[in-house]
Amino acid sequence: MKRFYITLSEQESFDEVTEWLPFDNNEFEAESAAVAAEKAFNEMEDERLLFRVEELTYEEKSCTWIRHGEALFFALDKQRENIKKIIAAAEDLEWAVEYDDYSNLTFQKYSPCGQDYFMEIKTLNNADKCVDEIKNVLDNFDVSYETYLWLDESGHGKNGAPYDMRDLYEDMEAVEEMISKLYAAVSEAIV
Template structure:
């Protein structure tokens, strides 16, 4: 139950409230609730068993079905009443925002559940690093060589030495060619 409480604490960090309810001796559920951008007091119930509550919770959260189109359609029937906005566009955008809220909740809980480090929000100044380990070769996008090395060792803990080398910097979206011929410049020679 302690692991489940950690997940629910992460949900609270994202602005979700919750209540834990017991259905019977073997099953319970968590009612998660959060206000949407348009002000809907959205809630969803996620079941869990007594044996492995955190695992059950994560499995059921990942399988939670939310269809923004169906949700907006339900709200359109009562638009302009009981605090439901009049605008169909607002209802559709709000349903899409709820879908994103659920996805962000799952992602954050998954990082907590798995013990992996949650990635930082996108930074405008990322660097591209090449790595090698055994037969694997690839690239890592990171803020610094130290950050790239940490990412590398999380994925390849069996490699004793980080074979990570700098390729180029990314300042904005676009095509970047990072090789010896261009010296790390983009396709326009910048």
């Protein structure tokens, strides 16, 4: 685990920052600066727009904490702007999107045979995390397993699914393709 020091600014852009203010709980232990930044972001109670994360190292000779290396900057507005781009890209593909302050997104779309497919994504106000989570859903989508879930004991569709196993399987392939197109669109939206 590494230690990170968090400072904040109320300015609207990095160019305007003249002073970084200590965050209430300004030291975090984490595996990386990105994880520390996410932890700090989740604890923020005010509307400060910018914060900075710096790695702290312990130097045995002088027994002092020193700050060093590249500072990792996070801008709340930039992340939210990218999440808005993700939502717009999804809506262009006819996905319905519901969101809770940009930290949780629900994507919903009907398959060709009328299945109401949806996925819930925890973004924590991080557009890259949102894209990664959609990719994770795609990578773990198993057409055969999803088809099996909708079959009765005689091998026919149940609960409103297509009666024929082949039709159901093809519908699940279509759902996988929907997710794939969504992933491609949202990836491109935040480049």
